[in-house]
């Protein structure tokens with residue numbers, strides 16, 4: 001194993017796995033802190049550990065991340081990567097700063113970088129400010145995220161509020177210069193550098209400049225140059241990460257708990273295409289009006305092999321989400337929905353369903369936790385950042401498309417499904 005990665009949510013882990021696999025690395029994704037990686041360490045160039053730590057209290061996120069780092073190091077990882085969201089989803093209390101700081105401490109290093117840029121999905125960092133397409137993140141729909149509203153676009157300030165480690169900016173004029181100049185700027189003084197990046201070329205150069213860092217932190221795209229670095233170091237064969245999966249036949253469902261703007265557009269597109277749909281309301285779940293068995297009955301009566309899968313969603317506009325959060329509390333509203341999605345997934349799998357398209361990182365984490373799977377193989381790309389993946393160790397293989405809330409084109413659900421037929 002060369003690279004050991006720790007991702008703070010499941011869809012983020014899958015996103016990173018896809019980038020690494022596209023660059024020719026053999027990747028295995030592990031769900032949760034692994035006890036031992038002995039069984040997979042020599043079959044993978046990169047192991048990506050998917051945590052569900054993004055919105056946990058900082059000390060919990062730190063404990064999980066350091067435990068994952070230890071397992072990855074014991075399995076031989078030469079470099080560690082901490083993957084968080086390309087929209088830097090976090091609160092002032094954490095978790096990006098505390099986890100980065102703890103991992104640096106654990107590795108005995110005082111220098112790292114932070115770069116959430118992902119130009120292919122519209123995320124860029126310029127003068128330390130995070131943009132989502134043409135808007136600052138704080139003007140984008142991310143300002144209304146149900147769990148981690150992003151209201152400050154200045155990443156030096158955002159990260160600075162989360163950690164005692166010095167945070168500074170490496171601006172684009174340095175990134176545009178030589179790789180050596182950039183590497184020197186990164187290690188010029190102890191601390192974490194927010195590195196500007198507005199293109200894939202910038203990201204590849206940052207990968208090269210970070211070649212000797214013990215820890216890289218960022219979005220998935222900052223890993224796009226790493227395979228090349230590892231080949232130059234003689235660590236990686238010119239192998240090709242496989243993206244072919246055997247696709248078992250079976251029935252499917254779409255479960256969407258993301259309230260992001262893109263997921264809501266994808267739901268509308270599915271509605272126009274005639275996908276059978278059922279909407280969930282956290283208040284009705286909380287007062288017992290909506291039950292797992294009703295949802296399962298709806299899905300079963302609308303699913304058949306070869307047909308478009310039914311869609312169960314709780315996704316709603318910011319005002320509706322705010323009303324539910326006011327009544328139930330932000331955390332509880334989220335958990336109520338996640339627990340139900342999880343129960344529905346478990347019940348459907350018990351009834352023979354083996355294909356799940358899931359939208360939202362927290363939602364996907366909850367859904368996959370119910371399946372008892374601990375390792376995933378990475379398959380073909382559906383849209384940037386989202387591949388089909390297959391469970392390697394559940395009772396029978398399951399195909400999953402785990403979509404980050406804001407990722408994918410408007411016809412994502414249909415596109416994903418049509419790849420299987």
Ligand SMILES: Nc1ncnc2c1ncn2[C@@H]1O[C@H](COP(=O)(O)OP(=O)(O)OP(=O)(O)O)[C@@H](O)[C@H]1O
Pocket residue numbers: 009011145146147257258259260281282314315316320321322324325333334335336337338359360361362363364403404405406
């Ligand atoms: N109607 C609703 N009201 C309140 N909370 C909701 C509602 N629907 C979903 N939620 C919660 O909102 C959260 C959405 O987070 P999730 O990570 O699944 O999506 P996302 O943030 O858009 O995706 P990503 O993290 O991949 O960007 C979940 O905790 C979910 O349970």
Ligand SMILES: O=C(O)[C@@H](O)C(=O)CO
Pocket residue numbers: 009011012013015016084085086087118219220361385404405
């Ligand atoms: O980086 C991203 O945007 C995604 O991989 C993600 O983490 C969303 O939850």
